[in-house]
Amino acid sequence: MSKHVYLRAYMAGITVPSVLMVFALISFCVVRFSYDFPFPIERAMVFPLALVPPIWGLWNMLFVALRRRRYLPLGLHGAVVPLFVGPLGFAILRMSGLDIPPLVATIFPFGVAVAMAGYYLVWKYLVGFCNELAGIGL
Amino acid sequence: MNPSEERVPDLVKRALGPVADAGLKRDLWPRMRARLDRPAIRLPWWDWALAAAILLCFILFPAAIPAVLYQF
Numbered sequence: 001m002s003k004h005v006y007l008r009a010y011m012a013g014i015t016v017p018s019v020l021m022v023f024a025l026i027s028f029c030v031v032r033f034s035y036d037f038p039f040p041i042e043r044a045m046v047f048p049l050a051l052v053p054p055i056w057g058l059w060n061m062l063f064v065a066l067r068r069r070r071y072l073p074l075g076l077h078g079a080v081v082p083l084f085v086g087p088l089g090f091a092i093l094r095m096s097g098l099d100i101p102p103l104v105a106t107i108f109p110f111g112v113a114v115a116m117a118g119y120y121l122v123w124k125y126l127v128g129f130c131n132e133l134a135g136i137g138l
Numbered sequence: 139m140n141p142s143e144e145r146v147p148d149l150v151k152r153a154l155g156p157v158a159d160a161g162l163k164r165d166l167w168p169r170m171r172a173r174l175d176r177p178a179i180r181l182p183w184w185d186w187a188l189a190a191a192i193l194l195c196f197i198l199f200p201a202a203i204p205a206v207l208y209q210f
Contacts, residue, residue: 111205
């Protein structure tokens with residue numbers, strides 16, 4: 001099981017966001033179409049659909065590459081991701097020319113902080129479980 | 139069962155031929171026992187506290203939910 005470690009790390013990394021994304025998209029669709037939320041969410045969906053899973057896969061590969069050097073635990077390694085993903089997502093929202101409601105812009109840093117806590121738990125338990133299944137657990 | 143139906147199992151066996159090497163390569167029971175003996179995952183109290191804090195944030199500030207979900 002020592003072959004293709006980075007490929008297995010990538011696959012283990014993208015599994016969790018690919019599953020969570022379905023639930024996130026369902027929530028977005030419910031909010032948008034059931035409650036008539038005045039924000040074209042479907043135009044902003046490209047970020048969670050196309051970019052977040054590969055970022056998780058690459059981040060997990062980075063963890064595998066760095067863990068031999070007494071690196072951070074997996075949960076803390078994962079908690080760093082929103083520091084990149086949050087601003088990147090916000091920038092993509094801005095660049096796509098969407099009218100971001102002031103409330104969303106105000107609450108976004110708070111969302112990043114909450115996402116860091118969520119990422120810590122998800123990486124520690126779910127990505128850790130996937131890593132173990134893929135034979136690259138600690 | 140009529141005589142033609144009785145011949146069906148024989149015909150199927152003859153058509154498919156014997157299955158070679160159908161046995162397991164190794165005994166899987168020791169691995170199963172090891173898996174059963176492994177202790178269940180226990181969450182430390184600070185992880186419970188963190189999960190509760192996230193839930194509390196969602197209850198107090200529902201507007202933060204899309205901002206968080208957007209990053210997953």
